[in-house]
């Protein structure tokens with residue numbers, strides 16, 4: 230008999246969320262290469278839920294995740310303001326328009342160039358650590374196992390069963406292998422002799438700045454409609470800022486590059502007149518995208534024992550509840566609540 234029904238590779242939000250949704254229904258083992266789950270993209274996010282983000286395929290996942298997150302108390306409403314110099318809001322038609330006077334009232338010290346805005350009051354901070362810990366706890370409560378420092382190094386399909394070798398030589402067998410390896414999605418496919426989909430990791434930088442301005446803790450998320458930056462309040466005089474970078478990267482332990490930190494600050498200084506006093510923290514993580522920037526949930530076309538749960542881009546946290554439920558339904562043969570077609574790996578031919 231096989232050891233497990235489902236072997237999940239990767240202990241970030243994607244693997245943990247799916248594991249929680251499957252626990253109690255199948256025998257699940259989740260393996261994580263690091264000595265702790267959540268070390269990579271999941272532990273480095275900007276932690277917000279923004280309904281308008283991600284495009285038409287992603288928005289239903291974000292919407293369908295909202296009540297689960299809010300119901301557990303893991304959302305704290307912050308609001309978002311989309312800013313523009315010239316009027317460029319065709320993609321946000323449903324959001325209320327903010328004129329210059331309204332923008333000045335919400336963002337003190339806003340430079341004159343920024344004349345146009347849109348209001349997205351439902352934007353919220355997500356308690357990512359609580360969500361991720363909940364998923365791992367649910368997985369274990371349902372009888373599933375989690376092994377850390379147990380990266381997948383080999384996987385052989387004998388026609389019915391996966392024989393997987395983990396770091397330090399441990400062997401396990403499973404009927405289905407789930408690829409939830411984030412930036413390592415394509416390398417994990419190659420380990421299993423499955424054709425990669427072209428999942429590309431892209432580095433995104435975050436900077437925590439101390440600035441000469443008070444009262445910032447609850448500042449809305451301020452996002453450039455042209456995609457040059459976003460920032461949100463962190464402490465009374467500090468913000469989290471990103472230059473919205475997307476630099477192709479090999480899968481790795483990403484770190485913030487000096488040039489991206491400098492770019493972030495230069496762009497920020499063109500938005501508000503708050504003096505930058507110090508860079509308190511900097512970090513970077515890898516957001517991984519399929520070629521069409523839509524996540525991938527489903528069985529591989531050529532290898533039916535291999536399931537893709539990858540390409541969560543910059544929305545893997547805010548979509549996790551609905552995406553996990555969708556992926557679990559596909560794995561269990563249940564009727565999914567959302568249309569799985571946009572996410573089908575078969576779209577890559």
Ligand SMILES: Cc1cc2nc3c(=O)[nH]c(=O)nc-3n(C[C@H](O)[C@H](O)[C@H](O)COP(=O)(O)OP(=O)(O)OC[C@H]3O[C@@H](n4cnc5c(N)ncnc54)[C@H](O)[C@@H]3O)c2cc1C
Pocket residue numbers: 238239240241242243244260261262263266267268269270271272273274275276277278379380381382409410411412413417433434435513514515516517539540541542543544545546547548
């Ligand atoms: C700076 C930044 C800001 C972001 N902001 C937001 C935001 O505000 N809201 C939002 O919703 N999303 C945001 N995201 C995106 C979100 O963080 C990701 O979409 C999500 O965390 C992806 O989760 P994951 O589980 O797929 O990947 P990861 O969390 O990277 O997990 C994959 C895991 O697989 C493991 N692994 C790899 N290879 C193997 C192997 N061979 N064997 C075993 N394990 C392996 C890795 O060690 C890793 O822990 C942001 C991302 C970044 C980087």
